[in-house]
Amino acid sequence: MTQRKEKNPLQVIRLDGRNVFLEVMNAFQIGKVQINFIEYDAKQEKNSRIKNEIRTFIDFDKFLVLINDVKSGRMSALAKKAREEQAKGGYKFCKEIYADMGGISARNLEQRGQARPDGKSMSRQFKITPGDKMPWILSGETGAGIEDDKGLIVPQGRPEITVRVPLSDDDFKKLALVVEMHMQAYLSSFYVQLAQQEKDKEKQTQK
Numbered sequence: 001m002t003q004r005k006e007k008n009p010l011q012v013i014r015l016d017g018r019n020v021f022l023e024v025m026n027a028f029q030i031g032k033v034q035i036n037f038i039e040y041d042a043k044q045e046k047n048s049r050i051k052n053e054i055r056t057f058i059d060f061d062k063f064l065v066l067i068n069d070v071k072s073g074r075m076s077a078l079a080k081k082a083r084e085e086q087a088k089g090g091y092k093f094c095k096e097i098y099a100d101m102g103g104i105s106a107r108n109l110e111q112r113g114q115a116r117p118d119g120k121s122m123s124r125q126f127k128i129t130p131g132d133k134m135p136w137i138l139s140g141e142t143g144a145g146i147e148d149d150k151g152l153i154v155p156q157g158r159p160e161i162t163v164r165v166p167l168s169d170d171d172f173k174k175l176a177l178v179v180e181m182h183m184q185a186y187l188s189s190f191y192v193q194l195a196q197q198e199k200d201k202e203k204q205t206q207k
Contacts, residue, residue, distance in 0.1 A: 008025070010026040011023050011025055012026055012178060012179055013178045015165060015167060015171050015175060016165075017164075017165045019042060020037070020038065020039050020164065023038070024178075026186070028060065028186045031059060032057040033057070033063040033179065034055060034056070035055075035058065035138075036053060036055050036140075037053070037054045037056070037138075037165060038053050039052040039163045053163075054161060054163050055140075056100070056124050057102055057124075058126060060183070062100065063183070066098065066176070070173060070176040071173075075098070075128070079097055079130040079136075082094045083130055093129070094131075096127040096128060097129065098128035099126070099128075100126045101125050101155065102123075102124050102153060103122050103145050104122045105121045105147045105151075109121070116144070118144060120145060122142060122143075123142060123144060123145025123153050123155040124141070124153075125140070125142075125155060126138075126140060127139045133166070134166035134168060135169050136166065136169070136171075137167070138164070138167060139162055139163060139164040141159035141162045142160060142161050143155060143156070143158065143159040143161070
Protein backbone atom coordinates (compact mmCIF):
# COMPACT_ATOMS: atom_id res chain seq x y z
CA MET A 1 0.00 0.00 0.00
CA THR A 2 2.92 2.35 0.58
CA GLN A 3 6.29 2.91 -0.98
CA ARG A 4 8.07 1.14 1.90
CA LYS A 5 9.04 -2.32 0.71
CA GLU A 6 10.40 -3.64 3.99
CA LYS A 7 9.65 -2.95 7.61
CA ASN A 8 12.14 -0.58 9.16
CA PRO A 9 13.91 -2.45 11.99
CA LEU A 10 13.32 0.60 14.21
CA GLN A 11 9.55 0.40 13.67
CA VAL A 12 7.91 -0.61 16.94
CA ILE A 13 4.31 -0.79 15.73
CA ARG A 14 2.23 0.35 12.77
CA LEU A 15 -1.52 1.02 12.79
CA ASP A 16 -3.51 1.67 9.63
CA GLY A 17 -6.55 3.70 8.67
CA ARG A 18 -8.02 4.49 5.28
CA ASN A 19 -5.16 5.89 3.17
CA VAL A 20 -3.33 6.81 6.37
CA PHE A 21 -1.22 5.08 8.99
CA LEU A 22 0.93 5.86 11.96
CA GLU A 23 4.12 4.14 12.96
CA VAL A 24 5.94 4.36 16.26
CA MET A 25 9.69 4.36 15.82
CA ASN A 26 12.47 3.57 18.26
CA ALA A 27 14.24 6.86 18.88
CA PHE A 28 15.01 5.85 22.45
CA GLN A 29 18.72 6.58 22.08
CA ILE A 30 17.91 10.32 21.96
CA GLY A 31 15.36 10.02 24.76
CA LYS A 32 12.37 10.23 22.43
CA VAL A 33 9.47 8.19 21.11
CA GLN A 34 8.98 9.03 17.43
CA ILE A 35 5.51 8.82 15.89
CA ASN A 36 5.24 9.24 12.12
CA PHE A 37 1.90 10.09 10.53
CA ILE A 38 1.64 9.13 6.86
CA GLU A 39 -1.06 9.97 4.31
CA TYR A 40 -0.84 8.26 0.93
CA ASP A 41 -2.67 7.78 -2.36
CA ALA A 42 -2.85 4.08 -3.24
CA LYS A 43 -3.83 4.94 -6.84
CA GLN A 44 -0.46 6.50 -7.58
CA GLU A 45 2.60 4.68 -8.84
CA LYS A 46 4.92 3.02 -6.36
CA ASN A 47 7.47 5.37 -4.81
CA SER A 48 5.07 8.27 -5.46
CA ARG A 49 2.21 7.42 -3.12
CA ILE A 50 3.04 9.42 -0.01
CA LYS A 51 1.13 12.72 0.07
CA ASN A 52 2.03 13.93 3.56
CA GLU A 53 4.39 12.75 6.28
CA ILE A 54 4.65 14.33 9.72
CA ARG A 55 7.23 13.21 12.26
CA THR A 56 6.52 13.93 15.90
CA PHE A 57 8.82 13.30 18.86
CA ILE A 58 7.70 12.86 22.47
CA ASP A 59 10.03 12.79 25.46
CA PHE A 60 10.61 9.32 26.90
CA ASP A 61 9.23 10.20 30.33
CA LYS A 62 6.18 11.98 28.91
CA PHE A 63 5.28 8.91 26.86
CA LEU A 64 5.58 6.68 29.93
CA VAL A 65 3.05 8.92 31.69
CA LEU A 66 0.75 8.70 28.66
CA ILE A 67 1.00 4.91 28.68
CA ASN A 68 0.06 4.87 32.35
CA ASP A 69 -2.93 7.14 31.64
CA VAL A 70 -4.12 4.73 28.94
CA LYS A 71 -3.72 1.67 31.18
CA SER A 72 -5.30 3.29 34.24
CA GLY A 73 -8.39 4.43 32.36
CA ARG A 74 -7.62 8.13 32.80
CA MET A 75 -7.65 8.73 29.03
CA SER A 76 -11.05 7.06 28.76
CA ALA A 77 -12.35 9.25 31.57
CA LEU A 78 -11.04 12.37 29.83
CA ALA A 79 -12.66 11.23 26.56
CA LYS A 80 -16.00 10.75 28.31
CA LYS A 81 -15.81 14.24 29.79
CA ALA A 82 -14.88 15.73 26.40
CA ARG A 83 -17.88 14.05 24.76
CA GLU A 84 -20.17 15.41 27.48
CA GLU A 85 -18.81 18.91 26.90
CA GLN A 86 -19.25 18.45 23.14
CA ALA A 87 -22.91 17.47 23.56
CA LYS A 88 -23.56 20.26 26.07
CA GLY A 89 -21.96 22.92 23.88
CA GLY A 90 -23.37 21.61 20.61
CA TYR A 91 -19.91 21.38 19.05
CA LYS A 92 -19.35 19.35 15.89
CA PHE A 93 -16.14 17.75 17.17
CA CYS A 94 -14.59 16.97 20.52
CA LYS A 95 -11.65 18.97 21.77
CA GLU A 96 -8.35 17.12 22.01
CA ILE A 97 -7.63 15.57 25.40
CA TYR A 98 -3.87 15.30 24.90
CA ALA A 99 -1.41 17.47 23.01
CA ASP A 100 2.37 17.50 22.87
CA MET A 101 4.15 20.39 21.17
CA GLY A 102 7.50 20.26 19.42
CA GLY A 103 9.16 21.37 16.25
CA ILE A 104 12.29 22.93 14.78
CA SER A 105 13.43 26.49 15.41
CA ALA A 106 13.89 28.92 12.54
CA ARG A 107 17.61 28.98 13.32
CA ASN A 108 17.97 25.21 13.02
CA LEU A 109 15.88 25.13 9.86
CA GLU A 110 18.19 27.67 8.29
CA GLN A 111 21.28 25.69 9.32
CA ARG A 112 19.78 22.62 7.64
CA GLY A 113 18.99 24.53 4.47
CA GLN A 114 15.26 24.04 5.10
CA ALA A 115 14.22 27.57 6.09
CA ARG A 116 10.53 28.38 5.68
CA PRO A 117 9.65 31.14 3.18
CA ASP A 118 8.14 33.16 6.05
CA GLY A 119 11.28 32.71 8.17
CA LYS A 120 9.32 31.21 11.06
CA SER A 121 9.96 28.08 13.08
CA MET A 122 8.22 24.81 12.17
CA SER A 123 5.68 23.63 14.71
CA ARG A 124 4.81 19.94 15.09
CA GLN A 125 2.09 18.62 17.38
CA PHE A 126 0.88 15.20 18.45
CA LYS A 127 -2.77 15.09 19.54
CA ILE A 128 -5.27 12.57 20.85
CA THR A 129 -8.95 13.34 20.34
CA PRO A 130 -12.12 11.33 21.05
CA GLY A 131 -13.53 10.32 17.67
CA ASP A 132 -17.01 10.11 16.21
CA LYS A 133 -17.11 6.89 14.21
CA MET A 134 -14.02 5.52 15.98
CA PRO A 135 -13.23 5.96 19.69
CA TRP A 136 -9.85 7.61 19.14
CA ILE A 137 -8.21 9.93 16.63
CA LEU A 138 -4.43 10.29 16.82
CA SER A 139 -3.10 13.11 14.70
CA GLY A 140 0.07 14.86 13.67
CA GLU A 141 -0.01 18.56 12.78
CA THR A 142 2.62 20.87 11.36
CA GLY A 143 2.73 24.53 10.46
CA ALA A 144 4.24 27.88 11.37
CA GLY A 145 5.52 28.35 14.90
CA ILE A 146 7.41 30.73 17.12
CA GLU A 147 10.10 29.91 19.68
CA ASP A 148 9.28 31.06 23.21
CA ASP A 149 11.80 32.10 25.86
CA LYS A 150 12.09 28.49 27.04
CA GLY A 151 12.96 27.20 23.58
CA LEU A 152 9.55 25.57 23.03
CA ILE A 153 8.09 25.87 19.54
CA VAL A 154 4.56 27.23 19.92
CA PRO A 155 2.07 26.89 17.02
CA GLN A 156 1.12 30.13 15.30
CA GLY A 157 -2.15 30.09 13.42
CA ARG A 158 -3.87 27.06 11.95
CA PRO A 159 -1.87 23.93 11.08
CA GLU A 160 -0.84 23.74 7.44
CA ILE A 161 -0.89 19.94 7.29
CA THR A 162 -2.82 17.50 9.47
CA VAL A 163 -2.81 13.71 9.24
CA ARG A 164 -5.39 11.89 11.35
CA VAL A 165 -5.41 8.16 12.08
CA PRO A 166 -8.55 6.67 13.68
CA LEU A 167 -8.08 3.84 16.18
CA SER A 168 -10.30 1.34 17.92
CA ASP A 169 -10.11 0.86 21.69
CA ASP A 170 -8.11 -2.33 21.19
CA ASP A 171 -5.62 -0.68 18.81
CA PHE A 172 -5.17 2.25 21.20
CA LYS A 173 -4.38 -0.14 24.05
CA LYS A 174 -2.19 -2.24 21.76
CA LEU A 175 -0.15 0.84 20.87
CA ALA A 176 0.42 1.67 24.53
CA LEU A 177 1.32 -1.88 25.58
CA VAL A 178 3.61 -2.68 22.65
CA VAL A 179 5.52 0.58 22.95
CA GLU A 180 5.84 0.09 26.72
CA MET A 181 7.28 -3.38 26.14
CA HIS A 182 9.91 -2.00 23.75
CA MET A 183 10.78 0.85 26.09
CA GLN A 184 11.29 -1.56 28.98
CA ALA A 185 13.42 -3.83 26.79
CA TYR A 186 15.56 -0.85 25.77
CA LEU A 187 16.11 0.22 29.37
CA SER A 188 16.97 -3.32 30.44
CA SER A 189 19.49 -3.62 27.60
CA PHE A 190 20.94 -0.19 28.42
CA TYR A 191 21.63 -1.08 32.04
CA VAL A 192 23.04 -4.50 31.14
CA GLN A 193 25.49 -2.81 28.75
CA LEU A 194 26.31 -0.18 31.37
CA ALA A 195 27.06 -2.86 33.96
CA GLN A 196 29.27 -4.71 31.47
CA GLN A 197 31.19 -1.53 30.70
CA GLU A 198 31.84 -1.00 34.41
CA LYS A 199 33.08 -4.58 34.75
CA ASP A 200 35.41 -4.10 31.78
CA LYS A 201 36.80 -0.90 33.36
CA GLU A 202 37.46 -2.74 36.63
CA LYS A 203 39.33 -5.47 34.77
CA GLN A 204 41.47 -2.87 33.00
CA THR A 205 42.40 -1.15 36.28
CA GLN A 206 43.33 -4.50 37.89
CA LYS A 207 45.87 -5.33 35.19
